[in-house]
Amino acid sequence: MSDLESFRVDTREWLATNCPESMRTPYQTESDHCWGGRNAEFSSSDQRLWLERMAERGWTVPTWPAEYGGGGLDREHAKVLAEEMSRIHARPPLESFGISMLGPALLKFGSEALKQQHLPKIARGEIRWAQGYSEPNAGSDLASLQTRADDKDDHFIINGSKIWTSYGDKGDWMFCLVRTDPEARKHEGISFVLFDMTTPGVSTKPIRLISGKSPFTETFFDNVRVEKDQVIGELNIGWTVAKYLLTHEREMIGGSGVTAAGSESLARIAVSKLGTENGTLANTMLRTDIARFEIDEACLGLTIERARDEVKAGVSLGAASSMFKYYGTELNMSRYELLCAIHGGEGLDWNGGENRDGKLPKTWLRTKGNSIEGGTSEIQLNIVAKRILGLPG
Amino acid sequence: MALVLNEEQLMLQDAAHDFLTSRAPVSHLRELRDSGNSDGFSRELWREIVEMGWAAILVPEEHGGLGYGYAGIGIVLQQSGRTLTPSPLLSSAMIGVAALNRAASQDQCESILPNVATGKQLIALAVDESTQHRPDVCNTQASKTSDGFKLSGSKVNVLDGHVADTLIVSASTGDGAELSLFLVPSNASGIQIEHVALLDTHHAANIRFDDVKLDQSALLGKPESGSGDLDYILDVARIGQSSELLGIAEEAFERTVEYLKERKQFGVPIGSFQGLQHRAAVMFGEIEMCKSAVLNALAALDSASENLAEIASMTKAKLAETTHNVAAEAVQMHGGIGMTDEFDIGFFLKRCRILETIYGDRYFQLDRFAEIRGY
Numbered sequence: 156m157s158d159l160e161s162f163r164v165d166t167r168e169w170l171a172t173n174c175p176e177s178m179r180t181p182y183q184t185e186s187d188h189c190w191g192g193r194n195a196e197f198s199s200s201d202q203r204l205w206l207e208r209m210a211e212r213g214w215t216v217p218t219w220p221a222e223y224g225g226g227g228l229d230r231e232h233a234k235v236l237a238e239e240m241s242r243i244h245a246r247p248p249l250e251s252f253g254i255s256m257l258g259p260a261l262l263k264f265g266s267e268a269l270k271q272q273h274l275p276k277i278a279r280g281e282i283r284w285a286q287g288y289s290e291p292n293a294g295s296d297l298a299s300l301q302t303r304a305d306d307k308d309d310h311f312i313i314n315g316s317k318i319w320t321s322y323g324d325k326g327d328w329m330f331c332l333v334r335t336d337p338e339a340r341k342h343e344g345i346s347f348v349l350f351d352m353t354t355p356g357v358s359t360k361p362i363r364l365i366s367g368k369s370p371f372t373e374t375f376f377d378n379v380r381v382e383k384d385q386v387i388g389e390l391n392i393g394w395t396v397a398k399y400l401l402t403h404e405r406e407m408i409g410g411s412g413v414t415a416a417g418s419e420s421l422a423r424i425a426v427s428k429l430g431t432e433n434g435t436l437a438n439t440m441l442r443t444d445i446a447r448f449e450i451d452e453a454c455l456g457l458t459i460e461r462a463r464d465e466v467k468a469g470v471s472l473g474a475a476s477s478m479f480k481y482y483g484t485e486l487n488m489s490r491y492e493l494l495c496a497i498h499g500g501e502g503l504d505w506n507g508g509e510n511r512d513g514k515l516p517k518t519w520l521r522t523k524g525n526s527i528e529g530g531t532s533e534i535q536l537n538i539v540a541k542r543i544l545g546l547p548g
Numbered sequence: 549m550a551l552v553l554n555e556e557q558l559m560l561q562d563a564a565h566d567f568l569t570s571r572a573p574v575s576h577l578r579e580l581r582d583s584g585n586s587d588g589f590s591r592e593l594w595r596e597i598v599e600m601g602w603a604a605i606l607v608p609e610e611h612g613g614l615g616y617g618y619a620g621i622g623i624v625l626q627q628s629g630r631t632l633t634p635s636p637l638l639s640s641a642m643i644g645v646a647a648l649n650r651a652a653s654q655d656q657c658e659s660i661l662p663n664v665a666t667g668k669q670l671i672a673l674a675v676d677e678s679t680q681h682r683p684d685v686c687n688t689q690a691s692k693t694s695d696g697f698k699l700s701g702s703k704v705n706v707l708d709g710h711v712a713d714t715l716i717v718s719a720s721t722g723d724g725a726e727l728s729l730f731l732v733p734s735n736a737s738g739i740q741i742e743h744v745a746l747l748d749t750h751h752a753a754n755i756r757f758d759d760v761k762l763d764q765s766a767l768l769g770k771p772e773s774g775s776g777d778l779d780y781i782l783d784v785a786r787i788g789q790s791s792e793l794l795g796i797a798e799e800a801f802e803r804t805v806e807y808l809k810e811r812k813q814f815g816v817p818i819g820s821f822q823g824l825q826h827r828a829a830v831m832f833g834e835i836e837m838c839k840s841a842v843l844n845a846l847a848a849l850d851s852a853s854e855n856l857a858e859i860a861s862m863t864k865a866k867l868a869e870t871t872h873n874v875a876a877e878a879v880q881m882h883g884g885i886g887m888t889d890e891f892d893i894g895f896f897l898k899r900c901r902i903l904e905t906i907y908g909d910r911y912f913q914l915d916r917f918a919e920i921r922g923y
Contacts, residue, residue: 422918422921422922422923425923426922426923431923434919435918435919435923436918436923442918442923443911443914443918445918445923446865446914446915446917446918446921447865447869447914449917449921450862450865450866450914450917451837451866453841453862454837454838454840454841454862454866455837457551457837457840457841457843457844458836458837458839458840460551460840461551461552461839461840461843464550464551464552465552467550468550468552470552475836478829478832478833478836481829481830481833482833482837533826535829536825536826536829536830537822537825537826537829539829539832539833540825540826540828540829541825543829543832544805544825544828544829544832545805545809546805546808546809546817546819546820546824546825546828547809547816547817547819547820548816548817548819548820548821548825
């Protein structure tokens with residue numbers, strides 16, 4: 156038996172024993188997603204157990220080096236693990252911006268001391284990270300950000316504010332873009348710093364969205380002290396780190412176009428809600444749109460797989476993350492449009508009703524932000540047009 | 549199975565690209581049309597293609613072929629989509645050979661495949677009987693006789709049916725829904741072949757069969773169990789078409805992006821306008837999805853995937869829609885010159901129209917995909 160096959164057998168056996176039954180069921184509520192952090196609220200003891208068992212093996216971050224709390228798996232082994240988890244519909248044990256965004260940037264640009272300090276805590280879900288990127292006057296034009304860090308010899312003092320901080324009120328630490336050289340050109344005076352959000356002078360204010368929920372905050376900095384050893388990479392090269400992290404953020408968001416493990420397919424939901432006539436979905440017009448959606452979804456999944464194969468073969472597409480971000484968000488938004496159509500009047504309930512307290516309409520409204528956050532669809536198309544196609548202007 | 553080409557496949561791709569762009573660029577198609585060539589392809593070019601070994605790619609080694617697999621023929625078809633090269637590669641070397649590999653007896657393989665590998669014999673698939681692709685609706689009858697069958701009925705839109713030596717014909721032999729497939733020599737008595745030039749300068753045939761006498765040995769596969777074989781053959785056809793459609797989309801798109809950089813209006817290249825940039829960027833993404841779909845479909849054929857039908861319909865649906873949109877956008881973005889016969893870009897839209905329609909358009913494929921997925 157090859158090494159990969161025996162790894163599959165061992166993994167299947169381990170998962171069968173260690174993945175609690177309730178962690179193999181579709182998500183019911185928002186709190187079924189495990190984000191970790193100092194103030195982590197576990198929706199069940201199984202959720203906590205599943206996180207602890209997976210973190211113990213480094214499998215919350217299977218491809219990170221074992222010395223930083225990862226599983227040390229190469230791509231083939233990590234793929235087997237993902238396939239085996241998907242086979243039993245296992246939920247991811249931990250989802251966080253530390254895993255999907257900061258981690259990759261730290262691994263590439265961070266000093267050894269910073270990696271040792273932060274990565275294992277991300278892997279174990281002990282620290283929850285928030286992202287300090289956008290500002291009220293720096294959205295699509297992110298590099299025009301104005302939050303400043305003044306050099307006080309052994310530390311920086313930060314003043315300014317950020318907006319659209321995802322779960323800013325729940326974050327323990329923040330990775331943040333600040334202007335360290337106000338005289339330099341806009342892309343060249345930015346640094347990437349890390350600090351504890353309990354530091355005096357940090358405050359947050361929730362932003363209420365059209366969905367009625369407040370997953371984002373405004374975040375204010377009033378003379379916040381940041382240690383100088385908490386700069387990733389060198390001073391004033393923060394834009395390079397920021398762009399690298401954005402490619403990971405965009406790939407992560409792009410992946411949302413593919414139905415998450417543990418979610419029911421659109422077609423299955425449609426059949427259960429609308430029924431069939433002569434073996435086909437009772438609404439033939441909707442059936443066509445669902446089929447087109449499922450085909451696009453499958454093609455996106457194949458293309459994500461192909462991009463990984465190409466990276467391995469050394470022929471990767473540079474700005475492809477922008478394409479994935481655009482395509483994935485468009486698909487996720489289509490998914491919720493179709494879900495609303497499938498549910499009809501049932502999808503209109505805001506409070507009470509059968510539809511779990513307006514979960515569907517609230518999530519549908521939330522998806523309207525998918526093509527705005529992490530760089531708007533228009534910005535992604537600009538990047539593809541200029542960097543990949545080489546169009547002028 | 550990785551979704552990238554290996555070194556050998558990359559070499560085949562380069563060889564196909566070099567040969568086709570030098571020997572059969574789009575101007576070759578134009579010359580055939582303008583000279584009124586009645587075959588719809590050049591016999592001389594076909595001999596050269598055979599020398600390249602491409603007619604033998606799918607033929608097993610024991611029958612004089614290369615046994616190289618579907619990924620190989622797909623790579624060549626993709627390149628011939630870029631140059632819009634007319635040839636019987638799809639009809640004979642891919643669909644015809646796949647049909648024999650799937651269903652033919654040892655005797656049938658031995659008598660036909662070596663000649664197909666050397667390009668001497670051409671095969672065409674005769675399945676549709678009306679303007680819509682409905683392979684399960686078959687009025688062509690093969691009634692049993694003392695020493696074989698008597699075939700009567702008609703078929704339309706038979707790609708390369710006007711030049712084929714052997715026709716693969718679907719027919720009913722009994723009252724049941726199950727079809728049978730027959731290998732019919734095109735020169736048999738009782739066959740009338742009406743030659744049709746299609747809108748893209750390729751040619752097809754409408755064929756009538758009037759009491760055509762067939763030996764027992766004409767049966768391809770088992771009697772009244774041909775529906776499964778026909779499904780498989782059509783799935784091969786759809787994936788072959790998808791490979792060619794991918795080449796068409798890539799070439800039409802690349803030509804258009806170049807044009808956007810060159811063409812100036814208001815003193816600047818029109819490619820600097822965001823209204824055009826965003827449409828080009830969206831098309832880029834769609835074509836990337838298509839590349840993955842085609843690689844996956846060819847791999848599904850080579851690995852004899854159980855999900856072939858679903859994958860084939862998914863791939864053809866995606867490629868038909870994307871390539872059509874790209875080819876139509878290509879004409880639009882070229883502006884007035886795109887509408888002229890003198891300019892080549894319109895040829896891509898015409899070829900796409902043929903490939904997307906025959907063996908099931910996007911609506912047929914969407915319906916079949918949904919049915920297979922159980923809704």
